[in-house]
Amino acid sequence: MISIPVEEIQKYKDLARGTRRDILDMIYKTKSPHIGGCFSMVELLIALYFRILSINPKEPNDPNRDRFILSKGHGCPALYVVLAKRGFIDQNTLAGFARNKGTLEQHPTRSLLRGIEVSSGSLGHGLSLGVGMALAAKYDKKDYKIFVFLGDGELHEGSNWEAMMLASHHKLDNLIAIVDYNKLQAMGKGEEIIDLDPLREKWLSFSWAVKEIDGHNFEEIINALEAIPFQFQKPTCIIANTIKGKGVSFMENEIIWHDKCPDEKEYKEALKEIFK
Amino acid sequence: MRKAFFEKLKAITKGDKNIFLLAADLGVKFFYEFQNIDNKRFINVGVAEQNMIGMAAGLSMSGKNVYCYSIIPFLIMRTFEQIRIDLCYNNLNVKLLGAGGGVVYGLEGVTHHAIEDIAVMRSLPNMTIVVPGDTVEAEILAEQSVTHQGPLYIRFGRDIEPLVHENKPDFKIGRGIIIREGKDICLIAAGTMLYSAKIICGFLKNKGYNVGLISMHTIKPLDVGLVKKCAKNYSAIFTLEDHNIIGGLGSAVSEVIAESRYGGIFQKIGILDKYTSDIGKPDYLMEKFGLDPKTITDYILKECKNI
Numbered sequence: 001m002i003s004i005p006v007e008e009i010q011k012y013k014d015l016a017r018g019t020r021r022d023i024l025d026m027i028y029k030t031k032s033p034h035i036g037g038c039f040s041m042v043e044l045l046i047a048l049y050f051r052i053l054s055i056n057p058k059e060p061n062d063p064n065r066d067r068f069i070l071s072k073g074h075g076c077p078a079l080y081v082v083l084a085k086r087g088f089i090d091q092n093t094l095a096g097f098a099r100n101k102g103t104l105e106q107h108p109t110r111s112l113l114r115g116i117e118v119s120s121g122s123l124g125h126g127l128s129l130g131v132g133m134a135l136a137a138k139y140d141k142k143d144y145k146i147f148v149f150l151g152d153g154e155l156h157e158g159s160n161w162e163a164m165m166l167a168s169h170h171k172l173d174n175l176i177a178i179v180d181y182n183k184l185q186a187m188g189k190g191e192e193i194i195d196l197d198p199l200r201e202k203w204l205s206f207s208w209a210v211k212e213i214d215g216h217n218f219e220e221i222i223n224a225l226e227a228i229p230f231q232f233q234k235p236t237c238i239i240a241n242t243i244k245g246k247g248v249s250f251m252e253n254e255i256i257w258h259d260k261c262p263d264e265k266e267y268k269e270a271l272k273e274i275f276k
Numbered sequence: 277m278r279k280a281f282f283e284k285l286k287a288i289t290k291g292d293k294n295i296f297l298l299a300a301d302l303g304v305k306f307f308y309e310f311q312n313i314d315n316k317r318f319i320n321v322g323v324a325e326q327n328m329i330g331m332a333a334g335l336s337m338s339g340k341n342v343y344c345y346s347i348i349p350f351l352i353m354r355t356f357e358q359i360r361i362d363l364c365y366n367n368l369n370v371k372l373l374g375a376g377g378g379v380v381y382g383l384e385g386v387t388h389h390a391i392e393d394i395a396v397m398r399s400l401p402n403m404t405i406v407v408p409g410d411t412v413e414a415e416i417l418a419e420q421s422v423t424h425q426g427p428l429y430i431r432f433g434r435d436i437e438p439l440v441h442e443n444k445p446d447f448k449i450g451r452g453i454i455i456r457e458g459k460d461i462c463l464i465a466a467g468t469m470l471y472s473a474k475i476i477c478g479f480l481k482n483k484g485y486n487v488g489l490i491s492m493h494t495i496k497p498l499d500v501g502l503v504k505k506c507a508k509n510y511s512a513i514f515t516l517e518d519h520n521i522i523g524g525l526g527s528a529v530s531e532v533i534a535e536s537r538y539g540g541i542f543q544k545i546g547i548l549d550k551y552t553s554d555i556g557k558p559d560y561l562m563e564k565f566g567l568d569p570k571t572i573t574d575y576i577l578k579e580c581k582n583i
Contacts, residue, residue: 063339109365110365110366117337118333118337118362118366119361119362119365119366120361121361122357122361124326125330125357125358125361125362127330128326128327128329128330128331128333128334128358128362129330129331129333129334129337129362130334131327131330131331131334132330132331132332132333132334132335132336132337132338133334133335133337133338134334135319135331135334135335136334136335136338136339136340137338139316139317139340140338158326159326159327159330159358162322162324162326162327163327163330163331165322165324166321166322166324166327166331
């Protein structure tokens with residue numbers, strides 16, 4: 001594992017803190033759902049958008065850009081905030097989240113200008129889109145990569161497994177699936193609904209190269225993302241073990257925060273915790 | 277007509293390297309011919325239609341011109357939500373080539389029949405639906421499909437369809453074709469029913485009626501102007517389709533007729549909202565549905581006896 005300078009890590013941690021604050025603000029002000037699943041994504045998104053992805057807000061249509069597909073569309077508040085911090089979305093646009101005459105919905109709509117690569121919100125679509133993009137890149141002999149960000153609950157959708165089979169069959173080593181493995185779903189614990197374990201073995205048996213990491217540890221995230229592809233001619237899967245509601249103790253691992261919106265007291269408490 | 281379409285498309289793809297064709301493990305005969313041209317652009321995605329539509333969207337977002345092929349229920353009903361979001365909401369240039377419109381796959385059974393497909397596809401914003409009436413229309417459609425903007429659903433009838441057009445028609449997606457002008461009765465048909473309609477025209481003519489015939493190959497967007505013109509000129513209008521009476525060509529035309537202050541006779545002729553309980557080849561099943569030319573003619577004569 002390469003070591004990353006302390007000040008770099010600190011920079012990412014500060015960004016993550018600011019991201020959680022902005023997500024909390026957006027969700028609190030608009031009474032929106034999905035704060036738990038947004039908080040589990042934060043470190044992964046920061047690492048991708050501030051270190052890994054080859055993208056440029058001044059050229060959002062660049063045909064050679066890396067593609068980021070948010071397959072778990074309900075996590076879009078986290079994506080919007082990170083896109084704003086990265087210069088794709090301005091503050092006015094961000095302020096139009098989830099309101100009448102608004103700009104951004106609670107599930108994202110494709111807008112390359114805003115850095116939103118695909119429309120999502122129905123689960124189980126993203127990986128197939130990524131497979132198509134990866135095939136196109138291979139055909140065009142381009143070396144950009146396609147990152148697909150998946151929720152763990154959405155892996156119940158059969159279409160993912162169709163895409164997984166095809167991706168390895170076509171040796172799409174430009175395709176990366178990142179699983180936000182927070183182990184909680186809308187109605188309960190994943191293991192009580194349909195247990196995904198052994199998840200690593202499932203991806204391995206579909207002929208993907210797999211690494212399991214702590215999805216809140218920047219060193220582990222960056223080391224994994226900078227080692228892609230893990231194997232020549234194999235698509236990459238990163239299983240990121242995460243905590244739903246990460247960063248606010250009373251939200252962590254609590255099913256209710258899948259879609260609960262904090263009240264004023266909870267909002268203030270959460271804010272305090274994020275900055276403690 | 278599927279064969280004619282693919283022959284033409286095959287010729288086009290030789291020179292246009294932006295065209296991709298995906299098949300879900302069906303359509304062996306023509307598919308291998310495409311693969312011989314370029315096996316990187318013509319991909320058998322396996323028995324996995326949902327993934328095929330998502331892939332097509334991903335390819336299209338990467339600038340490719342994509343065609344997807346399968347038997348209709350698997351192509352568009354299993355994958356409805358991928359079509360809705362990935363193709364229609366994003367308004368992508370993906371063509372869905374569906375084999376077996378109506379009961380073309382007669383003996384294969386109801387799983388393979390397609391009597392609800394047009395209704396389903398009509399409900400999707402941005403979707404265009406074309407049902408070619410013979411091989412001539414299919415060939416021109418193949419050419420026009422290449423530059424068509426947005427998602428396009430093409431519904432094929434039988435492989436060997438008798439010719440309806442004697443000369444090359446003025447075929448444009450979105451514009452119906454007047455095959456013959458009349459005054460008393462107008463038949464509006466598409467796909468496999470177009471040839472039946474032509475036969476019916478002959479029967480009605482022998483009974484002394486002045487009959488018009490329209491190929492309404494594009495069900496969506498419907499040629500509203502042409503329907504209104506028919507409403508102005510004819511005493512009776514009949515739509516003919518090998519599709520459920522709910523949601524297909526007849527419904528589309530009736531939506532215009534209902535708002536046109538039309539005072540004449542209007543009837544939809546199609547499958548009366550039921551799955552067949554009979555077993556047989558297409559002609560046999562169509563007869564059982566009462567959709568053979570003879571039965572339809574008798575029905576029209578009964579309806580029109582006072583005009």
